[in-house]
Amino acid sequence: MSDASAHALDNHEPVTSTGIPNKKVLMWAFLGSDCMFFGTLISTHLIYRKISATVGGNFLDIRDVFDIELTSFSTFILLASSLFMALAVSAIHKGNLSSTRLMLFGTIIFGTIFLACQVYEFTHFVHAPGNELTLSTYRGEPHVFGSTFYVLTGTHGTHVAIGVFWLLGWLAYSFTGKMSTAHALDVEICGLYWHFVDIVWIIIFPVVYLMEYAL
Amino acid sequence: MSGHSEDPVAEESKRFFTFFNLSMILVAITGIEIVIIYVQTFESASIIGILFATSITKFCGVIWWFMHLRWDKFLNTVLFLMGLVIALGTYFAVIYMADAHPVVEKFEVSKIENSWKPDHEYKSNDVVLENGVYYQTKSDRKSGKSFQPKNWEKLDSIPHLVSYHITGGADMIEINSKNPENPYFLLSHPDGEEEIVESTVALLAADATAADFRLKVRSEAFWTEAQ
Numbered sequence: 001m002s003d004a005s006a007h008a009l010d011n012h013e014p015v016t017s018t019g020i021p022n023k024k025v026l027m028w029a030f031l032g033s034d035c036m037f038f039g040t041l042i043s044t045h046l047i048y049r050k051i052s053a054t055v056g057g058n059f060l061d062i063r064d065v066f067d068i069e070l071t072s073f074s075t076f077i078l079l080a081s082s083l084f085m086a087l088a089v090s091a092i093h094k095g096n097l098s099s100t101r102l103m104l105f106g107t108i109i110f111g112t113i114f115l116a117c118q119v120y121e122f123t124h125f126v127h128a129p130g131n132e133l134t135l136s137t138y139r140g141e142p143h144v145f146g147s148t149f150y151v152l153t154g155t156h157g158t159h160v161a162i163g164v165f166w167l168l169g170w171l172a173y174s175f176t177g178k179m180s181t182a183h184a185l186d187v188e189i190c191g192l193y194w195h196f197v198d199i200v201w202i203i204i205f206p207v208v209y210l211m212e213y214a215l
Numbered sequence: 216m217s218g219h220s221e222d223p224v225a226e227e228s229k230r231f232f233t234f235f236n237l238s239m240i241l242v243a244i245t246g247i248e249i250v251i252i253y254v255q256t257f258e259s260a261s262i263i264g265i266l267f268a269t270s271i272t273k274f275c276g277v278i279w280w281f282m283h284l285r286w287d288k289f290l291n292t293v294l295f296l297m298g299l300v301i302a303l304g305t306y307f308a309v310i311y312m313a314d315a316h317p318v319v320e321k322f323e324v325s326k327i328e329n330s331w332k333p334d335h336e337y338k339s340n341d342v343v344l345e346n347g348v349y350y351q352t353k354s355d356r357k358s359g360k361s362f363q364p365k366n367w368e369k370l371d372s373i374p375h376l377v378s379y380h381i382t383g384g385a386d387m388i389e390i391n392s393k394n395p396e397n398p399y400f401l402l403s404h405p406d407g408e409e410e411i412v413e414s415t416v417a418l419l420a421a422d423a424t425a426a427d428f429r430l431k432v433r434s435e436a437f438w439t440e441a442q
Contacts, residue, residue: 018290028291032298039302043309072249076242083238086281090227090234188283195281202273206248206266213252214262 027189031196034159038200041155042207045148062138062145062212064131067124074117075205078160081110082198089191095181101174104167107194111164118157122150149208156204159197166190237280244269317434321380324425326373327416331362342374342416343367349374375423377401378414379430385411387433397421399428407434 016025088103125133132139135146170187173179248269251262279285284292331343331350335358342351350367351374377390384407392399397420405411 018288020288020290024287024291025294028294032295035295035298035302036305039299039305043306046306047309068249068252072245075245079238079241079245082241082277082281083234086234086238087231089283090230094224094227192282195277198281199274199277202270202277205245206270210248210252210266211263213255214259214266 021185023185023189024192027192031192034196034200038152038155038203041148041152042203045152045208048144048148062133065125065128065133065138066209066212067121068209068213070117070121070124071205071209074114074121075201077110077114077117078198078201081107081114082195084110085191085194089184089188092179092181092184092187097174097179100179100187101171104171104174108164108167108171111160111167111194115157115160115164118153118160122154152208153204156197156200159200163190163194163197166193233280237276241273241276244273317381317383317385317432319379319430319432320382321378322425322428322430323378324375324417324423324428326422327376331358333358333360340416342370370418372418372420373422375417375419376414377417377428379411381411381432382409384409384434385432387431388413389431389433391429391431392419392423392427393429394421394423394427397423397427399423 016022018025084103084106088100088107091097091099091103130139133146133149135150137143138145167190170179170190173183248266251257251265255262257265278295284295327342327344327349329341329343331345336355337343337352337358338355339352342349344350345362345364349370349372350364351370352366353368356366379388379390381388385405386407388401388403388405388411390399390401399417399419401415401417403413
């Protein structure tokens with residue numbers, strides 16, 4: 001059992017017959033269902049990517065639009081945010097409030113940088129001269145790539161945004177003076193969500209972006 | 216499994232180094248992925264294989280250590296894996312159901328300029344050119360020593376041979392003329408054979424080549440066009 005679960009038992013958090021706190025079981029069940037959700041979106045993208053390989057009779061080369069340097073930078077940023085999140089959970093377990101606050105702040109900053117990169121990326125794609133990629137067209141021709149790409153990466157971005165707001169809530173709460181190790185489980189659950197967002201990107205980055213350069 | 220120690224603070228201090236080392240490993244693996252793509256030394260299949268391996272490694276690293284499954288009860292792992300297995304099952308099912316991409320290997324349209332030949336076996340709908348006029352048979356017949364117009368039907372249009380070779384299977388083939396003044400439309404529904412080699416006679420108002428037509432091939436969800 002993790003320390004958060006031990007704290008939960010100490011703090012009389014409701015637990016299931018398995019000895020795992022209800023909140024944690026709920027979060028893991030949610031993450032399992034979210035796996036299915038992203039699995040469907042990634043499958044849809046890959047299938048339609050294969051079906052619609054051409055635009056106006058020419059082979060689609062999405063590398064003309066992708067900015068792999070920017071996306072690689074975003075990936076490193078999200079990985080770094082995961083380290084901050086893990087350290088925030090570790091700090092709250094140890095009862096180190098100032099460290100918890102600092103690590104939460106770091107996670108929020110890195111998450112916000114990731115979102116800013118995604119907003120820049122989407123704007124750049126839609127307005128790329130001669131290679132405009134919109135929801136329904138590519139280079140002005142009807143194409144499905146934009147639909148599946150924006151829905152997949154946009155849904156991930158929405159998850160990141162929700163995570164940032166959740167973390168902001170905890171950061172604000174840490175200044176009320178009420179935060180203690182009793183909240184370790186809650187912060188750990190927030191951390192589970194954040195790490196999940198990270199692992200989804202770990203799949204999206206090679207499958208959606210890097211694979212285009214390998215094919 | 217239980218990793219809960221007597222001293223949670225000491226345990227968390229140990230985890231700090233675990234988290235830091237893991238983070239560095241994840242960054243290094245991501246760097247390797249990007250370098251592999253930039254260098255392009257390997258074949259596509261090898262690169263995809265490497266990307267899958269590195270992604271799975273990073274995925275496992277994050278869920279095992281960052282998400283505490285290493286120290287949590289096994290039930291959490293089971294709950295998560297259930298969703299993951301269904302997601303993977305969905306992916307492979309969709310990939311399996313998706314048909315292969317049909318490929319138009321050849322698409323040709325050429326004017327028929329076969330002259331009439333004596334003592335030749337002609338089949339129904341065969342076309343010949345005699346004295347600048349096109350004729351077509353309506354039944355199988357063997358020609359005599361000289362051309363007999365009464366045995367043939369005179370054509371007012373120009374016959375063209377439309378031939379195509381498609382691999383990868385198809386359940387619908389559509390040929391459209393791009394020129395409204397020289398209309399032509401053909402729709403056929405093959406049985407889904409892997410290789411389709413067909414030719415047909417098209418009676419057109421004017422001379423045309425393959426560039427004047429659009430060939431669309433459908434195989435389940437896949438559409439391929441040759442223009």
